[in-house]
Amino acid sequence: MTKPAKSVVIVVGGPAGTGKTTVSEALGQHFSCPVIEGDLLHPQANVDKMSHGIPLTDEDRWGWLQQLSEEASSKSLEANNESRMAVVSCSMLKKVYRDFIKKSAKSPDSIEFRFVFLYTTFEDLVERVANRKDHFMKADMVKSQFDIMEIPEGDELVINGGEALPVDATNKTREAINKEIIDNLAL
Numbered sequence: 001m002t003k004p005a006k007s008v009v010i011v012v013g014g015p016a017g018t019g020k021t022t023v024s025e026a027l028g029q030h031f032s033c034p035v036i037e038g039d040l041l042h043p044q045a046n047v048d049k050m051s052h053g054i055p056l057t058d059e060d061r062w063g064w065l066q067q068l069s070e071e072a073s074s075k076s077l078e079a080n081n082e083s084r085m086a087v088v089s090c091s092m093l094k095k096v097y098r099d100f101i102k103k104s105a106k107s108p109d110s111i112e113f114r115f116v117f118l119y120t121t122f123e124d125l126v127e128r129v130a131n132r133k134d135h136f137m138k139a140d141m142v143k144s145q146f147d148i149m150e151i152p153e154g155d156e157l158v159i160n161g162g163e164a165l166p167v168d169a170t171n172k173t174r175e176a177i178n179k180e181i182i183d184n185l186a187l
């Protein structure tokens with residue numbers, strides 16, 4: 001891969017249980033770059049809400065998305081970051097959140113974004129979230145996420161000159177998913 005002219009932030013999204021953490025770690029290894037777990041940046045009030053099975057509202061989300069974007073873009077711009085990339089996981093279920101992340105970056109003109117959006121079946125998600133240990137988000141929250149999710153389409157897509165790469169993760173191995181992403185990031 002040739003080194004991109006701009007710093008790059010890859011945001012790995014999708015509903016709970018879709019594989020964001022797994023893919024983020026793999027991309028971080030592949031690109032030798034920092035990885036930020038977006039769920040660790042929530043204010044306590046958001047964690048408390050989600051722990052009680054209450055979905056976040058947009059008002060709860062903006063501050064979190066702003067901090068996440070600032071941290072990821074700052075990391076990708078750091079002088080000692082040789083790959084000039086950073087990966088951050090964040091559900092970013094709607095287009096408006098992806099747009100907000102982009103405009104909230106530090107030095108937005110110096111950053112190229114890629115929004116990798118993972119999705120799979122509702123049944124797979126419920127099973128995976130139920131099996132996930134030590135996470136505030138429980139399986140009863142999957143429905144609200146599934147209901148609001150906007151899989152990127154049209155002008156958002158990399159193949160149409162945009163920045164988003166939807167990945168259907170259904171029945172695919174971790175390796176196959178990683179390869180599909182790396183092959184199609186168009187960096």
Ligand SMILES: Nc1ncnc2c1ncn2[C@@H]1O[C@H](COP(=O)(O)OP(=O)(O)O)[C@@H](O)[C@H]1O
Pocket residue numbers: 014015016017018019020021022023089128129131132169172173174177
């Ligand atoms: N391609 C895959 N096939 C099967 N299980 C997977 C796959 N990717 C991730 N998992 C498993 O699904 C669960 C949720 O994955 P995780 O990466 O934590 O998702 P998220 O961060 O989106 O909640 C974990 O137990 C993980 O090991």
Ligand SMILES: O=C(O)[C@H](O)[C@@H](O)[C@H](O)[C@H](O)COP(=O)(O)O
Pocket residue numbers: 014015016017018020038039055056061090091092093135137145
């Ligand atoms: O993997 C998960 O458990 C979720 O995706 C988790 O990341 C949560 O959904 C968001 O942090 C809250 O934000 P949203 O309500 O916008 O998904």
